[in-house]
Amino acid sequence: MLKLENITVSYDGKALAVDNINLEIDQGEFVGIIGSSGSGKSSILKTINLLVRPIKGKVYVDDVDIIGLKNSQLRTIRRSIGFVFQDYNLIDRSSVLDNVLVGRLGYKSSFKSIFGIFNDEDYESASKALRQVGLGEKMFERADQLSGGQKQRVSIAKTLCQNPKIILADEPVASLDISTSKIIMEYFKTINEKNNITILINLHDVNLAKRYCDRIIALKKGKILYDGKAGDLSDELLNKIYQ
Incomplete structure (x- = not known):
């Protein structure tokens, strides 16, 4: 289980990027975080694995305050915490590979x-991860020869190779077209x-x-305005979130 307790983040000691957030995520959940630019989405993810350290609060992973x-x-x-970047x-x-x-x-x-010393188990793990994202035949190609969608799938495979319990993904489809974005989201859903x-x-x-x-x-502005089922998110609330 993942738990954030009274998490507050500030980059300049004045403005709060994350404002006293409390959150619990159970193992196996697939959680989308939405909000306009500057709402605190990236700060939340980076706090979970301490790429950003909060000025207040605690982060628990399996009941351990990290x-x-x-x-x-x-x-x-x-x-145990993978990170997929935009x-x-x-x-x-x-x-x-x-x-x-x-x-x-x-x-x-x-x-x-x-x-860069790896054993047979490492190579098998990497090969398995690439097969999971449909790129087994691409393992010996250079990364710069791939499309944007394929590069993101390699990034997901790299994360899978960690054997993580948690994957954090920060706007992983923001630079992709809608068709490719759906493909990437399908892989995330299957992995989940x-x-x-x-x-x-x-x-x-x-x-x-x-x-x-x-x-x-x-x-919105570092605070949680909604936390619930995707199907219960109303247009009225969305207007409030993005206005």
Whole structure:
């Protein structure tokens, strides 16, 4: 289970990007986070794995408050929390396979990480992840030879290679056309259902959120305005969220 308790985030010590948010996410939930630019969507996701540290509050992963952990302990926790970025976060000149293997680095010693030393189990994990996103035949191509949708699928495969319990996705379809966006969302949905992986996904497209997510959290000015079933989100409330 994931739990945020009184989380407050500020980047300048004055304005609040996230304002005293409390949130609980059960294992296996597929949660869409919506809201206009500056509402706090990205800050929430980055706080969950402490890419951003809150000025107040606690973050619990499986009942462990991760804010007070030592670096070595936090590294172990982060292995179970994958992060998919809008800009793919790939090494363009490297092969698809090598990019996906990056997901295994959290399990490696510093020496093996620096020199990229992987074993048969790592390669099998990477191959399996690529097959899960329909890119098994692309593993030896360079990442910069792929389309935007394929690059995002590689990014998802890299995250799967971590063997995560939670996947955080920050606007992963924002730069893609609607047809490709739906394909990416289908993969997220399948991964959620078949692997029982908790997914929190920031989306600018409300229709995608309502179609694919079971639960929607709507933010405005760092506060939660709605937290409930996707089907119960009314047009009236949407107007309030985005006005």
